[in-house]
C-alpha cells in the first residue's frame with residue numbers, strides 16, 4: 700500500500716480533485732436513503748468525498764475515519780469535529796450505531812481476503828438492521844480502458860483484486876448484508892497519459908512494482924515510445940455497490 704501520510708499533500712490533485720469527488724459523492728448518495736440518521740465514511744482519506752456527502756445531506760450526522768494521520772488531518776480541516784483516526788478492521792463504535800457506512804477506495808488496498816472480510820464484518824457490525832453499506836469494487840480493473848498504455852502495462856505483475864465484486868458480495872453475505880443496488884462514476888481527470896504513467900510507476904503507484912524494481916525502467920521505456928506523451932487516455936469508470944443489513948442479522 701502507498702504511504703498515505705506521504706501521499707496526503709498530493710492526494711486530491713492526483714485523484715481528480717473536486718470533479719472526481721463530486722462524481723463519487725453523487726454515485727454514493729444515490730445509494731443511500733434520504734432520511735435523518737448517522738453515516739460513517741470508513742477510510743475517508745482527506746474528506747474530499749465525505750464533505751460532499753455531508754453537505755448534500757444536512758439531516759445525516761456524518762463521521763469520517765481513517766488510519767493515516769496525514770489524511771485524517773486534512774479531513775478534519777474540511778469537517779471539524781467529525782473525523783477520527785481509526786482502523787476499519789477494528790472500528791471504535793458500538794454495534795448498530797450507523798444508518799449507512801461508506802467505504803470508497805479502501806477494499807482494493809487491503810493485503811488479503813482476511814483483511815477484506817474483517818473490514819466488511821466491522822462495517823456490518825456498526826450498521827443498524829436495515830442500514831446500508833456502500834463500497835467501491837473492482838477498482839484496478841476500472842483503470843484498464845483498453846488504451847495503448849494498458850497494452851504496454853498488460854504483462855506487469857499484479858496483486859489479486861481484493862475488491863472483486865463477487866468476493867465482496869460473498870463477504871457481505873457472511874455478515875448479513877444483502878445486495879441492494881449499484882452505480883458507477885467517472886474518475887474525472889484520472890485518465891492516464893504515457894508521461895503521467897511513467898511518473899506513477901516511478902513513485903510506486905503500481906504496488907507490485909515498487910520504486911527501484913528493475914522492471915520499472917523497462918515499462919517506462921516502452922511507455923516513453925508511445926505517441927502523444929501528454930494526451931490523457933479515457934477516464935476510468937468506477938463501480939460502487941450497496942448492501943442492506945438484514946433485520947435479523
Ligand SMILES: C[S@@+](CC[C@H](N)C(=O)[O-])C[C@H]1O[C@@H](n2cnc3c(N)ncnc32)[C@H](O)[C@@H]1O
Nearest residue numbers: 703742743744765766767770785786787803804
Ligand atoms: C485511496 S484512499 C481513499 C480515500 C477516500 N475514501 C477517497 O475516496 O478519496 C484510501 C484511504 O484508505 C486509508 N486506509 C487504508 N487502510 C485503512 C484501514 N485499515 N482503516 C482505515 N483507513 C485505511 C488510507 O489511509 C487512505 O486515506
